[in-house]
Amino acid sequence: MKIVNFLSTLFATVALAQSGNVGINTSTPDPSAILHIENFNGMPATATATISGGAVTGITISNGGSGYTSAPTVNFYGGGSIINGGSKARATATISNGSVTGITINNGGSGYTTAPTVTLTGGNKGLLFPNLNISSLNSTTSPVASPANGLIAFNGGANSNNKALHVFNSTTNQWQSTIDAENTPKVAYLDFTGNLSALDNAVAGARALLVVNPPAISGVSNINGLKVVQNTSSGGYSLVLPQGNYLVEVNLNLNSPQENPAGQGGTAPLSGSSYYLMGYFIDFTNDTYNNSTNTFTAGSNTRKEVPIVSKINTNHLATWSYYYSVPSNANGNIIGGLRLYLGRMQNSTFYDLVNVIPTGSYIKISQL
Template sequence: MKIFNLVGILLASLLFSQSGNVGINTPTPDNSAILHIENFSGTPATATATVSGGVVTAINITNGGSGYTSPPTINFYGGGSVVSGGSKAKATATVSGGVITGITINSGGTGYTIAPTVVISGGNKGLLFPSLNIANLSSTTTPVASPADGLIAYNGGANSNNKALHFFNSTTSQWQSSLDAEDTPKIAYIQLTGNLPLLDNSIQGISDRLLKNPLSVSAVSNINGFKVLPNDNAYSLILPQGNYLVEVNLNLNSPQENPAGFNGTAPLTGSTFYLMGYFIDFYRDVYNNSTGVFTAGTSSRKEIPIVSKVNTNHLATWSFYYSIPANADANIIGALRLYLGRMQGSTFYDLVNVIGDESYIKISKL
């Protein structure tokens, strides 16, 4: 009888450990998760999906729930999209008075053979790790005696180590810092769009707004507060207070001058090459993020000599250090305005095409 009971206990333990349904503070743990943690003080919302032609075409809210303080995440599970190699649907929720009032389909996905399950995940509580004073990363006595391998805690003490989650690595006998979001490189990529003809019959020193066409901001951009806004029939790059490195990369092409010889345009002596020099004027304007008002600022000019033939692509690059000083009013931020011009000493004074899909700007927060 004792042997039978022991076997029964072991079998039950084995079945539990392989179930994959482990949850804390949730009666319906996610079947695809090893551990599902959710603590929501309210009534969970529910919804169903409709599929047509392998695509999610509609979402019906069966219960708007209550207690939502922000829009929850909408997920789709099952429906065959993963099995058949399709793509997952995406949607966002709208909340009013703590209730989900609408769900917008951002992408219907592909490959669904049946309607997927709509899972609405939202919370108004967080997961709090113990706050410890991890002053010595090599200590196995303080603040924890003989810490277990993989023990996680937040370093909240007054010490020089990262204010971040740490875990103990028994192989190295050290606390190791997890990724600190503040140490993650902050960048923005701006793609120019469409070819932009500039400097037609323009002599030395003449310039024109560079960012006239709409700009495409890459999804990998993660500078908080960065945006692109229209300004004076073109666009300006809006950045919060801080220091930045701005790298401008332009692919340019100048057709044969028409009429030839305008203002003395001529190739370099004994060749078919021209000195097609350029400059960019970087204007440090001020933008009031509260009122939406631009105030013109000072400019810095950066020149670059380019020797090229007509009808030949040539790459021009600039680097510019852009500092936006701190201000008591956090709404007073920077607005970078760019002008492209013809450099002094050039021997070509006619049209240049900025090739949009091969020209971009990279901004790095320092």
């Protein structure tokens, strides 16, 4: 009878801990399943989220829980099309006397069609992997004899290898260090689409919107929260980025055709040459974007000039670099909207049409 009672208790515990169909030992796991393993000494806190404009705009704590010795992790699950092109919301919790007393939205995310489920996990427990001394990545005898393919362990020994999780790969017969996701470079590439002709008969200082066609975000891009939004205030499209620091590099493939008619605005080649000084600038305008109301507020402007010497009907490449900072804000929905203008630099000797050629023109953004 004691054995039967023990088995019944064990089964009840497992049944209560399971959530959905977790994809273990299957080639077709359920992508919506959640594996929730936790040994928390206390009562978990509960909270609910509200959304507006596809972003999480509020979190209400329904039960602060008890037993927390450190702030739990706030996670969001579900919410509709967030898994198809949107970005996940992020928030942090604060505790007092062992209970959750507040949750701050750091980034409301985007793409939510229904309110996501809020979970608060951890606070005083973690998942502990075996701590091994993996002094030789090629060893199949020590610290594990004939390690199984996919075996995971933490290298905590006194050796020169990374102090990180390692996975054994039986194909190469060696341990491979995992990569810290936080240190993985975050970059994005935006390719120009459609032709753009600008600055026709324009004197030095004149400018025109650069991103008038929606750029295509490359599939290798991994900056969470990046999106391209049509700017109904100024026209064209703005690059929307969450709070943080970025290096923005604009690379343009340009071509200036023969003037028609000739001599517009004082255009003349350099003395004794068939080349022109086709100087350009880009104005980087730092607008503020409200992710919940889909509105822009005009911000400051920074101009970067690049002198280019070229002939007419000859492609010339121009590159600009700009350090872009989106300041932190208590409201996670107040983020950055970068607007770009292409203009003619002072002291240019060519004042007619310039074509921005999509092939070879792109914007690279690196999160710092």
